Amino acid sequence: MDLKKVSDDEKLFLCKRYFYWGLALLPFLWLVNVVWFFKQAFIRPPFPQQNLIKNYVIYSGIGLGLWTVLFVTWQVVFQTNRVAWGASGDYLSFVFPKGYA
Amino acid sequence: MLSNAFASVMMTHSNFRTYLIAICVVFVPVLIDGQRVADQIYMKLDSSTSQCFRLLNGTHQVGCQSKENGNTGIIYLVESSAELDAINQDSGNYGEYIVAIDARHFDEFASALQRMPSIVGVLLMQRNSEPLGSSGISEDAACPNERTSMYSEDAAHKCDWNPTQTAAGVRFLDWTKPIFLIDNATEIDIIVKSCWETFNKPIDGMARAFPVCAATLTQFMTAAKDAPTCLRRQEMFAGLSGDTTLHLCDPLIDENIIAFLPPTNKTAKQMFEHESVFVLTARMDSFSMFSDRTPGEESAISGVITLLAVANAIGQKREQFSSAARQRKHYLLFALLHGESLDYIGSSRMLYDMNQTKFPVEASSSVKDQVDQLTIDHIGFVLELNQIGSSGGEHFAHVDGTVYSGIKREKIDTVLKDTGFSLADDSNTSRLPPASYQQFLKHSHSIPGFVIGDFKTKFNNKYYNSFADSDNLNAAAAIDAITKVAESSLKAVTNWVANESTGYTIDRDYIKDLYDCFITKKFWDECEILKRATTYLENKAIVRQKTTYIGTQGSMEARSSPIKRIVNVLMVGSLGEKLPNVDTKEQCGHLSGLKKNNMYSYFWQLDLLQSDNASYCYQSTVMQTPAQSPAFLIEDYDMTSGKYSTWVESVWAPSVGLKLFLRPPPRYSLWIFLTAMVVLLVSMAICLLLHRISPLLIDAHPGADIGDPSL
Numbered sequence: 116m117d118l119k120k121v122s123d124d125e126k127l128f129l130c131k132r133y134f135y136w137g138l139a140l141l142p143f144l145w146l147v148n149v150v151w152f153f154k155q156a157f158i159r160p161p162f163p164q165q166n167l168i169k170n171y172v173i174y175s176g177i178g179l180g181l182w183t184v185l186f187v188t189w190q191v192v193f194q195t196n197r198v199a200w201g202a203s204g205d206y207l208s209f210v211f212p213k214g215y216a
Numbered sequence: 217m218l219s220n221a222f223a224s225v226m227m228t229h230s231n232f233r234t235y236l237i238a239i240c241v242v243f244v245p246v247l248i249d250g251q252r253v254a255d256q257i258y259m260k261l262d263s264s265t266s267q268c269f270r271l272l273n274g275t276h277q278v279g280c281q282s283k284e285n286g287n288t289g290i291i292y293l294v295e296s297s298a299e300l301d302a303i304n305q306d307s308g309n310y311g312e313y314i315v316a317i318d319a320r321h322f323d324e325f326a327s328a329l330q331r332m333p334s335i336v337g338v339l340l341m342q343r344n345s346e347p348l349g350s351s352g353i354s355e356d357a358a359c360p361n362e363r364t365s366m367y368s369e370d371a372a373h374k375c376d377w378n379p380t381q382t383a384a385g386v387r388f389l390d391w392t393k394p395i396f397l398i399d400n401a402t403e404i405d406i407i408v409k410s411c412w413e414t415f416n417k418p419i420d421g422m423a424r425a426f427p428v429c430a431a432t433l434t435q436f437m438t439a440a441k442d443a444p445t446c447l448r449r450q451e452m453f454a455g456l457s458g459d460t461t462l463h464l465c466d467p468l469i470d471e472n473i474i475a476f477l478p479p480t481n482k483t484a485k486q487m488f489e490h491e492s493v494f495v496l497t498a499r500m501d502s503f504s505m506f507s508d509r510t511p512g513e514e515s516a517i518s519g520v521i522t523l524l525a526v527a528n529a530i531g532q533k534r535e536q537f538s539s540a541a542r543q544r545k546h547y548l549l550f551a552l553l554h555g556e557s558l559d560y561i562g563s564s565r566m567l568y569d570m571n572q573t574k575f576p577v578e579a580s581s582s583v584k585d586q587v588d589q590l591t592i593d594h595i596g597f598v599l600e601l602n603q604i605g606s607s608g609g610e611h612f613a614h615v616d617g618t619v620y621s622g623i624k625r626e627k628i629d630t631v632l633k634d635t636g637f638s639l640a641d642d643s644n645t646s647r648l649p650p651a652s653y654q655q656f657l658k659h660s661h662s663i664p665g666f667v668i669g670d671f672k673t674k675f676n677n678k679y680y681n682s683f684a685d686s687d688n689l690n691a692a693a694a695i696d697a698i699t700k701v702a703e704s705s706l707k708a709v710t711n712w713v714a715n716e717s718t719g720y721t722i723d724r725d726y727i728k729d730l731y732d733c734f735i736t737k738k739f740w741d742e743c744e745i746l747k748r749a750t751t752y753l754e755n756k757a758i759v760r761q762k763t764t765y766i767g768t769q770g771s772m773e774a775r776s777s778p779i780k781r782i783v784n785v786l787m788v789g790s791l792g793e794k795l796p797n798v799d800t801k802e803q804c805g806h807l808s809g810l811k812k813n814n815m816y817s818y819f820w821q822l823d824l825l826q827s828d829n830a831s832y833c834y835q836s837t838v839m840q841t842p843a844q845s846p847a848f849l850i851e852d853y854d855m856t857s858g859k860y861s862t863w864v865e866s867v868w869a870p871s872v873g874l875k876l877f878l879r880p881p882p883r884y885s886l887w888i889f890l891t892a893m894v895v896l897l898v899s900m901a902i903c904l905l906l907h908r909i910s911p912l913l914i915d916a917h918p919g920a921d922i923g924d925p926s927l
Contacts, residue, residue, distance in 0.1 A: 211449055
């Protein structure tokens with residue numbers, strides 16, 4: 116979809132929809148929101164819907180930041196502790212290394 | 217002008233064919249020399265190498281591991297700690313090392329080799345012609361089987377039966393690097409002379425410049441961390457990894473050989489009574505970190521031969537013995553146990569089965585004449601034959617101090633007097649050496665008994681449970697020792713069970729033959745008796761190898777432990793009777809299938825002491841009972857508890873190998889890379905040039921020259 120061909124109302128509608136659907140534990144929607152509408156929200160000269168779009172982009176950005184922290188923390192914790200967790204570590208894994216713990 | 221030159225070189229249709237043929241003729245001689253580049257670089261040494269493999273138990277992994285593509289390092293010969301210092305300094309900037317070390321020095325430097333991270337592999341060289349020196353080498357711990365010993369709770373008393381320089385036991389270190397054992401003299405010379413002295417040995421204290429001789433050792437083990445982990449992963453990840461079964465590790469499993477004399481018969485009301493059974497036991501197995509290097513001559517075979525001699529003597533007078541025993545309502549149990557060196561696999565399972573009243577077999581409603589189940593309170597005495605053959609001649613009886621200072625003292629003394637041995641330690645703090653008898657006492661702390669061994673406070677055997685436990689005994693002295701112990705044990709057994717000791721004699725020639733067969737000869741089927749014994753055994757290539765290791769194939773008869781299969785045949789030959797009317801192998805097999813009774817087993821074999829070819833169906837009370845640790849049977853058994861053996865063996869990847877090559881200076885890689893970049897740029901330039909002048913090369917009017925014979 117090319118944003119150039121879409122009306123500003125439609126843009127606001129999309130941005131809002133992506134934000135709300137992202138609340139259903141879908142952080143990638145928020146990532147899309149931030150990347151796609153960044154230019155619209157902050158770079159483009161003001162237009163009527165820009166304030167609301169800006170808000171949604173900011174909220175998506177905050178949510179994205181929280182999810183990133185969450186993912187990174189979990190990755191670090193899992194990678195460093197998987198071996199020490201023994202059986203639980205294996206139950207959380209899909210693949211395991213052969214020959215090494 | 218340039219374009220005209222190119223035009224003249226342009227290939228027409230017929231010229232092209234000529235050029236193609238010319239090219240092939242020029243290059244064919246080169247192509248026919250089909251030696252792979254890899255073969256020109258690497259020299260493979262694989263004629264007799266043996267590799268260290270990984271075992272795992274409830275809490276640890278022990279043994280070796282290499283990277284999947286092998287561990288590579290510069291070969292360095294170590295003979296003293298000076299070389300280890302040189303490796304630490306790494307003045308030649310070699311990076312990683314593969315240490316070549318003579319087996320004589322291995323025990324001394326084992327801990328250092330295991331600790332140093334710059335050493336990524338070990339080549340152990342054993343020249344068969346040289347003795348291993350007075351220091352010896354044992355792969356077992358200073359206190360063997362400490363985890364499952366009956367004294368494991370009592371940390372105060374020091375346990376150091378086994379003289380080894382590595383207290384934890386070389387086999388029980390987690391090496392995380394491959395160790396290869398080489399005993400082929402040619403290959404050892406290649407490593408020491410062609411590789412080390414020519415390229416790697418420092419000259420005047422200065423490290424040699426590149427090129428240096430390097431090696432790659434490949435031996436990849438798939439299991440890791442500990443036994444519960446690999447067993448769990450085998451179950452959990454099967455299916456996800458593509459195959460329906462995932463094979464990472466196998467529990468150690470085989471069978472014990474037992475025989476009751478006389479047999480019990482519930483139907484005839486011939487049953488065990490309280491303390492009516494005399495157990496004569498010996499251990500069949502040994503181990504080593506190297507696959508197929510477990511001769512166990514003094515560790516295990518010496519005791520086995522002794523027990524076989526006693527069985528043979530009693531078997532000669534089987535009827536007399538049986539009727540005398542029946543009058544007294546006493547029984548004799550021969551027990552040759554497997555897996556004892558790895559935390560008492562055989563004996564712990566035997567006692568577990570006894571507690572479940574499943575020993576030797578479960579009671580069955582469909583069998584008419586069936587054996588009685590043996591439980592621990594039926595046992596009246598345990599006599600164990602530990603290491604017997606070391607020169608020195610004197611043998612000692614070992615008792616547990618608590619049992620000996622209790623009410624059973626008299627019973628022990630009576631049997632002791634019959635054997636004529638003296639106690640190693642008669643105080644109330646006396647401890648048993650690592651022995652199966654310990655497992656009996658763990659279950660019932662009042663069974664009288666003792667362990668006979670050729671040592672008093674420390675093993676005489678400097679090669680206890682190791683790859684080098686062979687060719688160390690003096691044949692004449694060992695045979696004398698075995699005969700003496702066999703005679704003493706025979707007297708003790710016959711007095712206790714049958715209340716008579718005359719009329720039974722140890723056949724010294726039988727002991728000599730067995731010693732020759734098991735110990736002197738290089739393979740187990742080179743002498744008459746064992747050649748006859750292995751006649752009907754399947755898979756003879758495996759049976760002839762001198763392996764006493766329990767292994768993992770117990771459930772598949774044709775691949776199960778060689779020592780067990782041979783001992784089975786020998787026991788049947790000694791204790792069995794030939795059935796007169798059974799003339800073929802099939803009829804004999806049919807008898808075991810009938811299951812009219814479970815007192816007897818039926819085996820088709822040659823008469824071991826004759827030289828004819830006649831085979832007979834032997835009916836005997838010799839049976840095989842499972843030697844698999846109860847840890848794998850009990851549901852939700854806590855593998856970290858140390859109560860039973862939890863040893864499993866890792867599966868290893870098929871590509872195993874040792875190869876030598878010359879490593880060029882590291883700068884070469886840089887030069888090769890730069891050359892490649894230059895070639896790449898030049899090729900790109902040529903391609904660009906060709907692209908630019910392509911109109912000259914390719915005819916703009918196709919079809920103009922084709923078929924024109926003048927061009």
